[in-house]
């Protein structure tokens with residue numbers, strides 16, 4: 371499989387154009403652009419326009435990431451069920467009254483729905499910092515009010531659903547452009563700064579347009595398989611880093627704060643794919659731009675909470691409580707700035723290749739530039755939002771996975787044995803090897819069940835819907851409580867236990883899908899980065915276990931989960947990496 375796609379034809383055309391004599395006194399526009407130090411947004415647009423003007427197009431007959439755009443007649447992404455079943459579910463979602471003994475009963479109104487009192491909820495969240503315990507509050511409210519209940523968060527009214535079948539009903543009934551949540555504050559920032567929305571913040575047709583472009587390139591396992599080589603280079607650096615950290619430890623084995631290590635890995639891994647460049651986060655001395663970037667990410671991370679406050683505090687209150695909105699804007703400024711620097715660097719890089727008459731080779735970003743399906747502003751916005759979504763999510767999952775393996779040596783041994791039996795001790799795995807080690811996949815699923823990075827998901831109803839016997843009007847914010855459903859014994863027997871084998875298929879027809887645990891969401895608005903995250907995690911877990919036995923150390927403590935927007939380890943995780951080789 372070609373790892374990169376080329377643009378020979380276009381290049382030839384461009385080189386020919388460059389060789390034509392230019393009118394006296396006018397310098398080559400390419401040279402002029404190449405001499406620009408740091409293109410501003412406008413300069414970057416001009417640069418992109420120049421590159422595109424060279425009519426660079428994919429070589430004929432090449433498919434894949436950078437291949438020709440072939441119109442697709444695909445099923446919707448989320449269509450895991452036969453079309454008939456989806457239609458039925460959709461109908462069931464709208465049908466209305468539940469039937470008892472064949473007699474139709476009218477759906478109840480929201481007024482009849484139980485839920486915590488507004489004041490109690492405000493105290494819980496704003497006074498007792500409930501935002502850092504969203505996962506526990508989900509469970510507590512489910513115990514107190516049942517599997518469907520209503521609550522108020524600041525000005526927002528929310529219906530929470532903590533039932534696997536009701537969640538399935540809502541998600542299967544959704545239309546072509548589902549809305550996750552009210553993104554007004556995100557959209558307002560972008561409007562204020564003249565920025566575009568990206569996949570997370572966009573809605574309706576604008577979202578659909580961008581989603582169609584991106585899903586063609588990164589949604590399927592085979593789309594991202596071509597990144598195995600790049601990811602493996604990052605993994606090699608991470609393993610080197612672990613050996614260095616071990617050598618600095620008193621016992622020669624303990625690595626303190628693996629959270630930090632995996633944060634660097636995830637940042638490096640996802641940047642390799644998104645920006646087609648290395649940041650140097652895993653080097654001994656991290657280059658300054660990467661340090662700045664880490665700070666920007668730290669700011670971004672703290673922003674989750676700020677973002678919640680910024681969204682929850684009504685606009686008229688901003689003059690009195692200005693900090694959340696100010697910080698919200700400041701952190702987005704940092705994120706966009708960082709992304710833009712890397713994107714502009716790539717643009718300049720492409721320009722240099724063209725100037726030198728070289729072939730243009732590239733991955734996701736190059737492809738997005740050249741295909742012209744997204745504007746430059748849309749590329750900035752999507753890369754920024756994908757980076758935001760792709761670093762902490764992956765790194766927290768890795769931290770939890772290592773924590774669970776260290777605390778369950780018997781599980782670790784079973785996974786290790788499968789790896790050795792099916793892949794060997796030294797084989798560097800690629801995406802094609804992952805199906806040969808189903809326990810590694812099961813390990814990830816089970817880790818995400820116990821610690822779903824997003825403890826809850828959201829949908830805004832696009833039409834009136836009857837769920838759990840209640841009529842939920844169009845425009846209602848739903849909170850899908852998948853932390854609560856993940857820990858329900860009725861969905862997962864002995865739910866509190868770490869048992870990856872529960873995800874293994876017993877036969878080719880066996881389905882282990884379970885709406886009780888949908889860590890990447892579901893349907894057309896599900897996580898676009900799922901396959902990237904899985905590749906990063908699967909390949910790393912295999913190699914970590916090939917190299918080391920992961921053990922608890924005297925430093926290892928029980929680490930509680932904490933919600934910071936995402937479900938994070940509530941403290942540093944320390945483990946011993948004992949050499950196997």
Ligand code: HEM
Nearest residue numbers: 569756759760763764889890891892895896897898899903
């Ligand atoms: C373990 C890692 C990850 C987890 C658990 C995760 C989880 C999620 C979830 C639950 C959603 C909402 C889905 C829905 O509403 O149905 C989501 C959306 C999204 N994720 Fe991820 N994610 C992960 C990694 C990534 C990565 C690596 C990227 C990018 C490279 C990414 C980019 C996005 C984007 C852009 C969206 C918004 C999609 C849209 O609205 O169309 N995620 N993710």
